[in-house]
Amino acid sequence: MPLKPNKTPMPVQDSKERIKNFNEVALGYSEADALKEAERCLNCKKPLCKQGCPVEVPIPEFIQAIKEKDYEKAIEILKSKNNLPAICGRVCPQENQCEKYCVMGKKHEPVAIGRLERWVADWDLNRKKEVKSIEATKGKVAVVGAGPAGLTAAADLAKMGYKVTVFEAFHKAGGVLVYGIPEFRLPKEIVKREVEYIKQLGVELKLNFIIGKTKTIDELFEDGYEAVFIATGAGLPRFMNIPGENLNGVYSANEFLTRVNLMKAYRFPEYKTPIRVGKRVAVIGGGNVAMDAARTALRLGAESYVIYRRSEKEMPARLEEIHHAKEEGVKFKFLANPVEIIGNEKGEVIAIKCIDMELGEPDESGRRRPIPKEGSEWVMEVDNVIIAIGNSPNPLVPRTTPDIETTKWGTIVVKNEDGETTKEGVFAGGDIVTGAATVIEAMGAGKRAARAIDQYLTNKKIM
Amino acid sequence: MYRIIRKKVLAPTMKLIEVEAPDIAAKVLPGNFVILRIDEKGERIPLTVADYDRKKGTITLIFQEVGYTTKHLGRLEEGDALLDLVGPLGEHMQIEGYKKVICVGGGSGTALLYPKTKAFYEAGAKVLTITGARTKELLILLDELDAVSDELYVTTDDGSYGHHGFVTDILKELLDKHDDVDLVVAIGPVPMMKACAELTREYGVKCIVSLNAIMVDGTGMCGGCRVIVGGETKFTCVDGPAFDGHLVDFDDLMRRLSYYKKHEEEVLSNECCSGGECKCH
Ligand SMILES: Cc1cc2nc3c(=O)[nH]c(=O)nc-3n(C[C@H](O)[C@H](O)[C@H](O)COP(=O)(O)OP(=O)(O)OC[C@H]3O[C@@H](n4cnc5c(N)ncnc54)[C@H](O)[C@@H]3O)c2cc1C
Numbered sequence: 066m067p068l069k070p071n072k073t074p075m076p077v078q079d080s081k082e083r084i085k086n087f088n089e090v091a092l093g094y095s096e097a098d099a100l101k102e103a104e105r106c107l108n109c110k111k112p113l114c115k116q117g118c119p120v121e122v123p124i125p126e127f128i129q130a131i132k133e134k135d136y137e138k139a140i141e142i143l144k145s146k147n148n149l150p151a152i153c154g155r156v157c158p159q160e161n162q163c164e165k166y167c168v169m170g171k172k173h174e175p176v177a178i179g180r181l182e183r184w185v186a187d188w189d190l191n192r193k194k195e196v197k198s199i200e201a202t203k204g205k206v207a208v209v210g211a212g213p214a215g216l217t218a219a220a221d222l223a224k225m226g227y228k229v230t231v232f233e234a235f236h237k238a239g240g241v242l243v244y245g246i247p248e249f250r251l252p253k254e255i256v257k258r259e260v261e262y263i264k265q266l267g268v269e270l271k272l273n274f275i276i277g278k279t280k281t282i283d284e285l286f287e288d289g290y291e292a293v294f295i296a297t298g299a300g301l302p303r304f305m306n307i308p309g310e311n312l313n314g315v316y317s318a319n320e321f322l323t324r325v326n327l328m329k330a331y332r333f334p335e336y337k338t339p340i341r342v343g344k345r346v347a348v349i350g351g352g353n354v355a356m357d358a359a360r361t362a363l364r365l366g367a368e369s370y371v372i373y374r375r376s377e378k379e380m381p382a383r384l385e386e387i388h389h390a391k392e393e394g395v396k397f398k399f400l401a402n403p404v405e406i407i408g409n410e411k412g413e414v415i416a417i418k419c420i421d422m423e424l425g426e427p428d429e430s431g432r433r434r435p436i437p438k439e440g441s442e443w444v445m446e447v448d449n450v451i452i453a454i455g456n457s458p459n460p461l462v463p464r465t466t467p468d469i470e471t472t473k474w475g476t477i478v479v480k481n482e483d484g485e486t487t488k489e490g491v492f493a494g495g496d497i498v499t500g501a502a503t504v505i506e507a508m509g510a511g512k513r514a515a516r517a518i519d520q521y522l523t524n525k526k527i528m
Numbered sequence: 529m530y531r532i533i534r535k536k537v538l539a540p541t542m543k544l545i546e547v548e549a550p551d552i553a554a555k556v557l558p559g560n561f562v563i564l565r566i567d568e569k570g571e572r573i574p575l576t577v578a579d580y581d582r583k584k585g586t587i588t589l590i591f592q593e594v595g596y597t598t599k600h601l602g603r604l605e606e607g608d609a610l611l612d613l614v615g616p617l618g619e620h621m622q623i624e625g626y627k628k629v630i631c632v633g634g635g636s637g638t639a640l641l642y643p644k645t646k647a648f649y650e651a652g653a654k655v656l657t658i659t660g661a662r663t664k665e666l667l668i669l670l671d672e673l674d675a676v677s678d679e680l681y682v683t684t685d686d687g688s689y690g691h692h693g694f695v696t697d698i699l700k701e702l703l704d705k706h707d708d709v710d711l712v713v714a715i716g717p718v719p720m721m722k723a724c725a726e727l728t729r730e731y732g733v734k735c736i737v738s739l740n741a742i743m744v745d746g747t748g749m750c751g752g753c754r755v756i757v758g759g760e761t762k763f764t765c766v767d768g769p770a771f772d773g774h775l776v777d778f779d780d781l782m783r784r785l786s787y788y789k790k791h792e793e794e795v796l797s798n799e800c801c802s803g804g805e806c807k808c809h
């Protein structure tokens with residue numbers, strides 16, 4: 066049978082329909098789709114795909130198990146490296162990771178590794194199974210923050226036999242997975258089930274608990290925790306410091322998405338948190354966060370514009386999200402940067418003033434630096450501006466634990482890959498160390514830290 | 529779950545609840561607040577910790593029923609529980625180092641003022657307290673305030689009790705009479721705080737106000753609570769809620785507080801007047 070050059074298409078909700086609801090856009094493969102796609106994998110002796118995955122999922126092995134219809138084995142292989150495959154299959158930027166290196170991609174489209182991963186994980190979530198909680202005999206570990214980094218470390222430590230408590234500031238576990246990434250891209254039911262699984266492993270979740278406020282890191286040690294993993298993420302919204310940013314109708318992407326996703330404002334007034342979206346919305350930025358905000362605004366009935374200061378090629382968002390956004394009717398203004406937000410006498414946004422940009426020499430990030438074109442300002446009428454230009458690390462923990470060293474950007478300094486900080490017994494990983502990055506990298510950091518914590522506590526007991 | 533172990537009606541729309549929250553009670557200081565959510569569909573709202581009992585592991589909240597969530601909260605009874613409660617949030621207030629302090633509370637602001645008044649008094653400052661409300665029924669905590677103040681002045685807008693007029697009338701009299709006041713703390717409706725800030729500026733007396741910006745998370749992650757202080761953007765939940773009143777842009781705060789008016793009216797009319805389960809009619 067000749068190899069098919071293209072990925073087996075992903076069934077999706079029709080774009081005209083889906084902009085009226087918050088249901089998942091990508092519907093997932095059927096078993097037949099999955100088997101068909103699995104056939105495209107060459108089961109390479111030297112699988113390059115694996116090198117592209119930050120947690121080194123044994124990709125050919127799990128795909129081989131799909132081919133053999135041994136799904137039980139497939140999920141087992143996946144879970145050996147990735148605690149949250151249903152999530153990664155949906156949100157990993159595969160085109161920059163595993164699929165980027167797939168040999169099939171040299172001539173044709175790469176194998177749809179992410180879609181296969183999602184299919185196996187969903188198959189697993191949909192069957193009934195019992196999880197044995199593991200007897201915790203090895204001591205107490207505290208994890209701060211229930212995002213992907215924290216949840217991964219907690220699960221691994223529990224499996225190793227530690228008594229783990231996760232402290233989370235919000236009333237729900239999941240971090241960005243619950244407050245940032247919208248329902249239509251990652252159903253919250255899936256995050257909830259993954260969290261349930263981690264609880265079944267014996268991990269205790271303490272919600273509404275802010276480390277640095279309710280208790281400090283030092284107090285956790287006084288309470289008998291022998292090691293701490295800090296995974297508090299990069300949750301601090303950046304603003305642009307341009308005139309008009311305090312006007313009513315200007316949201317940070319964090320506020321906008323938190324109101325809609327975590328607080329379910331899209332179901333107002335049944336859910337009591339309000340959100341106010343006018344006829345036309347401008348979203349500033351070009352990453353996943355900007356795409357999520359723009360597509361959310363669209364679903365709340367607005368005409369949605371993305372304003373990005375570089376060109377389409379430099380956009381950091383996942384390809385699939387850009388594609389879906391365009392399909393849904395999000396409009397893009399490339400090479401433009403806001404200089405002022407204009408309001409009326411009531412202090413509400415009525416317009417945004419931007420300046421055109423051109424690309425100059427590459428900067429530190431390797432992307433060409435945008436430079437304003439003098440005298441090219443233009444004004445667009447809008448009712449809301451959503452600022453999605455990035456987030457900074459959360460300062461609460463370092464501020465209340467002075468012996469944890471931070472960089473000038475506010476990220477926590479780690480001595481090595483394991484996430485060891487400058488404070489004994491304290492490890493850190495995920496966005497709080499790297500700055501805003503990806504789900505799978507945060508999970509990778511959680512895995513490495515769990516191993517390092519186990520090593521640290523084992524050594525300590527021997528000495 | 530955070531159980532309500534005591535409830536008291538202070539005035540027709542002003543209620544007090546004492547809630548089990550040992551972790552918060554252990555750490556809270558005057559000036560801190562909490563954020564709560566009543567149930568799964570509820571919004572997150574901030575309330576100041578009016579009092580606390582570290583031994584019992586409880587905190588006391590005092591709130592005015594102004595809209596959907598505070599009315600819903602007011603219908604809960606002893607034994608009921610809140611789904612979520614997080615804190616202590618915000619910077620606590622600097623209490624030490626003042627000799628003579630005037631504490632001014634307007635409306636429900638008096639509830640927020642009480643823990644600070646008590647702290648100043650216990651720290652040994654001379655405390656002159658002014659509390660005001662629209663009318664007699666809405667005055668709260670008079671006995672409690674009296675117990676922690678050297679002098680207590682009461683005003684009502686309609687003259688039904690105490691001085692007929694505004695709290696600022698008394699504030700002006702006291703500032704004229706005492707030239708050694710080193711701090712005024714003003715907490716209440718935004719126009720009242722603005723008036724106190726303007727008055728104290730004339731006298732060159734420091735004035736601290738507590739801002740009530742609209743909040744979501746209360747940990748600095750959304751920026752929804754931003755206010756302008758001295759020309760700079762600050763997040764009320766982590767940089768405040770107390771700020772130097774002489775530097776606050778009160779008009780900006782007032783505008784931001786009104787952004788969801790239509791939604792607030794909608795959610796209230798939906799619940800209360802269309803045969804909802806509430807008991808407010
Ligand atoms: C809108 C949006 C869309 C994204 N889309 C993608 C995508 O498609 N693919 C992808 O790979 N990545 C995406 N990312 C990035 C990815 O979500 C993050 O890199 C990842 O979530 C980082 O994980 P983390 O565990 O380090 O932190 P977070 O997910 O940020 O979790 C940190 C947790 O710690 C809690 N916390 C913070 N401070 C404290 C404290 N003091 N005490 C207790 N708890 C605390 C927070 O409430 C939060 O729950 C997106 C990010 C956003 C915002």
Ligand SMILES: Cc1cc2nc3c(=O)[nH]c(=O)nc-3n(C[C@H](O)[C@H](O)[C@H](O)COP(=O)(O)OP(=O)(O)OC[C@H]3O[C@@H](n4cnc5c(N)ncnc54)[C@H](O)[C@@H]3O)c2cc1C
Pocket residue numbers: 561571572573574575576577590591592593594595596597598599636639640739740741742743744769785786788789792793
């Ligand atoms: C730090 C802080 C401490 C506070 N402490 C107290 C207190 O001890 N006692 C008390 O009675 N009130 C206090 N408030 C005010 C209280 O939070 C609001 O009255 C309450 O949120 C109104 O909710 P609602 O649904 O009942 O009314 P709504 O009808 O929804 O709102 C009425 C008004 O309250 C404000 N408001 C609405 N939602 C929020 C929100 N999420 N956060 C803040 N303000 C909002 C808006 O100005 C709105 O117009 C405090 C506010 C802050 C910021």
Ligand code: SF4
Pocket residue numbers: 117118119120121122124147153154157159162163164178179182505
């Ligand atoms: S975890 Fe992400 S990068 Fe790794 S194989 Fe799965 S989809 Fe690819």
Ligand code: SF4
Pocket residue numbers: 105106107108109112113114115124125166167168169176178
């Ligand atoms: S590189 Fe591509 S074809 Fe080869 S094993 Fe990996 S997924 Fe299969």
Ligand code: FES
Pocket residue numbers: 742743744745746747748749750751752753754763764765766
């Ligand atoms: S309430 Fe979100 S930053 Fe203050």
Ligand SMILES: [Mg+2]
Pocket residue numbers: 571595596597792
């Ligand atoms: Mg409300």
